[in-house]
Amino acid sequence: MAFAGRVALVLALAVCAYGITAALYGGRKGRRDWVDSGRRSVYCLAAILTVAMVILEIAFIRNDFSYNTVANTSSTTTPLLYRAAAMWSSQEGSLLLWVWLLSVWASVATFITRNRLRDIVPYATSVLLGFGAFFTTLLVFFDSPFAQTHPAPVQGAGLDPLLRNPSMLIHPPMLYSGYTFFTIPFAFAVGALVVRRVDADWIRVTRRFALASWLFLGIGIVLGARWSYYELGWGGYWGWDPVENAALMPWLISTAFLHSVMIQEKRGMLKIWNASLVLAASTLAIVGTFLVRSGVLNSIHAFGASTLGIPFVALIAAMTGGSIYLVVSRREVLRSEHALDSLFSREAAFLLNNVVLVGLCFVVFWGTFFPLISKAVTGTSAAVGPPWFDRYTVPLALILVLLSGIGPAIAWRRATLANARRNFRLPLAAAALMVVAAYTVVPISSSIGVVALFSAAAFVCASVSQEFWRGWRARRATSNDSPPVALASMVRRNRRRYGGYIVHIGIAVLFVGVAASSTFQHEQTLSLRVGQSTRVGAYTMKYMRATGSVVTDPNHTGATMTLGAVLRVTRGGHYVGTLRPGAGYYPAAQIVPGLVVASLISGDAVDQIGLQSSWRRDLWAAIKPLGATLPANGTQLPEERLVNLADGTISPKLPATQQLQTAFVELGLIVAHYVKFPPAASFTLIASPLVMWIWIGGLIVFLGGLTAIWPAPSALRSRLRARYLARVAQELGRA
Amino acid sequence: MTALIAALLIGALLGFVLWALSAPFRGRGSAVQPGDSDVRRALESAKGSKYSEIRDNETDYRTGKLSDEDYRALDRQLRAEAVEILRAIDELDTSNPAPSD
Numbered sequence: 001m002a003f004a005g006r007v008a009l010v011l012a013l014a015v016c017a018y019g020i021t022a023a024l025y026g027g028r029k030g031r032r033d034w035v036d037s038g039r040r041s042v043y044c045l046a047a048i049l050t051v052a053m054v055i056l057e058i059a060f061i062r063n064d065f066s067y068n069t070v071a072n073t074s075s076t077t078t079p080l081l082y083r084a085a086a087m088w089s090s091q092e093g094s095l096l097l098w099v100w101l102l103s104v105w106a107s108v109a110t111f112i113t114r115n116r117l118r119d120i121v122p123y124a125t126s127v128l129l130g131f132g133a134f135f136t137t138l139l140v141f142f143d144s145p146f147a148q149t150h151p152a153p154v155q156g157a158g159l160d161p162l163l164r165n166p167s168m169l170i171h172p173p174m175l176y177s178g179y180t181f182f183t184i185p186f187a188f189a190v191g192a193l194v195v196r197r198v199d200a201d202w203i204r205v206t207r208r209f210a211l212a213s214w215l216f217l218g219i220g221i222v223l224g225a226r227w228s229y230y231e232l233g234w235g236g237y238w239g240w241d242p243v244e245n246a247a248l249m250p251w252l253i254s255t256a257f258l259h260s261v262m263i264q265e266k267r268g269m270l271k272i273w274n275a276s277l278v279l280a281a282s283t284l285a286i287v288g289t290f291l292v293r294s295g296v297l298n299s300i301h302a303f304g305a306s307t308l309g310i311p312f313v314a315l316i317a318a319m320t321g322g323s324i325y326l327v328v329s330r331r332e333v334l335r336s337e338h339a340l341d342s343l344f345s346r347e348a349a350f351l352l353n354n355v356v357l358v359g360l361c362f363v364v365f366w367g368t369f370f371p372l373i374s375k376a377v378t379g380t381s382a383a384v385g386p387p388w389f390d391r392y393t394v395p396l397a398l399i400l401v402l403l404s405g406i407g408p409a410i411a412w413r414r415a416t417l418a419n420a421r422r423n424f425r426l427p428l429a430a431a432a433l434m435v436v437a438a439y440t441v442v443p444i445s446s447s448i449g450v451v452a453l454f455s456a457a458a459f460v461c462a463s464v465s466q467e468f469w470r471g472w473r474a475r476r477a478t479s480n481d482s483p484p485v486a487l488a489s490m491v492r493r494n495r496r497r498y499g500g501y502i503v504h505i506g507i508a509v510l511f512v513g514v515a516a517s518s519t520f521q522h523e524q525t526l527s528l529r530v531g532q533s534t535r536v537g538a539y540t541m542k543y544m545r546a547t548g549s550v551v552t553d554p555n556h557t558g559a560t561m562t563l564g565a566v567l568r569v570t571r572g573g574h575y576v577g578t579l580r581p582g583a584g585y586y587p588a589a590q591i592v593p594g595l596v597v598a599s600l601i602s603g604d605a606v607d608q609i610g611l612q613s614s615w616r617r618d619l620w621a622a623i624k625p626l627g628a629t630l631p632a633n634g635t636q637l638p639e640e641r642l643v644n645l646a647d648g649t650i651s652p653k654l655p656a657t658q659q660l661q662t663a664f665v666e667l668g669l670i671v672a673h674y675v676k677f678p679p680a681a682s683f684t685l686i687a688s689p690l691v692m693w694i695w696i697g698g699l700i701v702f703l704g705g706l707t708a709i710w711p712a713p714s715a716l717r718s719r720l721r722a723r724y725l726a727r728v729a730q731e732l733g734r735a
Numbered sequence: 736m737t738a739l740i741a742a743l744l745i746g747a748l749l750g751f752v753l754w755a756l757s758a759p760f761r762g763r764g765s766a767v768q769p770g771d772s773d774v775r776r777a778l779e780s781a782k783g784s785k786y787s788e789i790r791d792n793e794t795d796y797r798t799g800k801l802s803d804e805d806y807r808a809l810d811r812q813l814r815a816e817a818v819e820i821l822r823a824i825d826e827l828d829t830s831n832p833a834p835s836d
Contacts, residue, residue, distance in 0.1 A: 004742075015752060
């Protein structure tokens, strides 16, 4: 079947090449049949790549190690759920996922526009298929997911244990959906600029795709942060890692676009700005994809060094150069139709928000690429750390949160001082109240920034709540709806506005969680023996006993052996909870004869953190079981002496299955010894307030995004319903 | 068996692609790109935007963000702009009647 997969990829490339030619020819000659044929190429691409995905997925599920991809990223000991998702842990598998998602979303976009934007669509189709051609070229000539080795190895290397986390099942598809969704506004922007038709029509058609991109990227970023918090064993959720930043940059630009595009739709203004934002966001999405794959910057999330850097640099150069050319050469038709009526208006607030968001993106870009910039200038690669990012991003984030409270409270076009005074009275009172409340709880000296952020968040929540209240009251005044129906109907009638407001609340809540948890976190890293305790902030954590298991991994990640600890947490002498951190040990890629026991646990060792989470605070613990030495392969093995002894008892003359059975029995004995005579273990213990609000904020943002993106009931259905309602009223009148 | 399935799969894919993409070679489908429907779409789109702006203006007024005077002035202006768009749509209909579906 691998051969069928390879043929499918070649066919996909041929279809892209044909589709580009057909669409461009059709567009230039005004031939509908050729344009349609180009559009059908997009559908064919989706169908072909779906077949390729299915072939590869079946290979993963069937443990077909003749596929190099499967052998390198999966194994028989990898749980089925993670095997099914192992495809995107490899370079080539994730490229296939990328182009498959692109083909699916492009099919949806070209289907929706089959009878619209007829002059723009041929060029948009060509751009979308151009992306498809680029990625299928990489899959055909550089890094094929269907490359094979014969004879097939009997066992695979297994999925990286760090990736055996539920978040990682959906995190990459979410991020890639975000990246690929934005190619659609990009393609239509290019089409609109090529044919010089830059009214708001193409924006109305593709706006939902931009919103979907923003939403999926946002979900991907939050899921990535959760994975980092639960899996990486350092207790943080954001480390300004280049790959994290790579997803953040297009998200920031698309946030700016989603705001400024409203000004173009309403006023015909900011056309150059919006075209530039669309083109920049999509280019940054490709930059993100490049960062993960090229190995130019060090990141825990990257695939390492590869040969894909040069093709990606060429694509980025083409996108950047092409975008600049199109915007500059079309500057005459991109002129604004109106000027800003007043500096005190919602448009002006949106403009300021755009400046801040682009500023934030620039800071992140500069910090991310600083190692490359410094190397180019000084010859030495120097990186900037989280404090550098925090210095610039925190004030900008504060302004952004404030603006998300100001925007909803002022009118389009013009606002008067009298109305502003009335609209800002409640939000300002809430902000002032929050300052007072915060200073009664936290020490003044260390927390000016965080109190400012709390206060800004209170301002946003009050401002948005006031908007909901007034809108609801107005709705109630003009309808006979019950209070909940009036609220639902108000949101339904203007999903974009109220969905956006919900997002603003979510962002404020999320920032409160980030500010509190990063400012008031207490952390201890120390070595403890059973019976010893330590203080972490207001909490006392006591190492009660050691734990261990063989094969029966409590987290279902396929760990061969797990060693851990039970920690009792008290506060002021009162029991608060129990934490159970552990370390999972995974088998090596090969079972070495004579070292069977060691092989079963000498793959990666991964933290399985102990966590007690509540709306007020998180108690977080990670353990590194000590009593370990570092053997030649660099993996930390507990009880190495016992492991060596155990391996010495297993005769290499026994059949392989019997050697394995004996090895598991020996591992059981080693674990039992560890539990009975636990050595001192190294712990990282953290008490951090309000972390849960980061995830709650993310969820609110998601709900708001979903509200805004949900399609309005079709005009036809509304008309039909109105006709029926009128008929009912008429019939009732007669009765 | 696997080889047979692979061969059938490749054949099916090729057949599907050839069938889907060969319409221009077979002389199927409309050869001419219709002309002015996009102008109409653009005007309809502008009308939708203007109506949404009128509704937003009304919401801003009802939620206390605009004074009576400002609201009335803006509403008058927006409605005048909407009338211009409707007039352009009517002119397009008169000069080039939309084909009945």
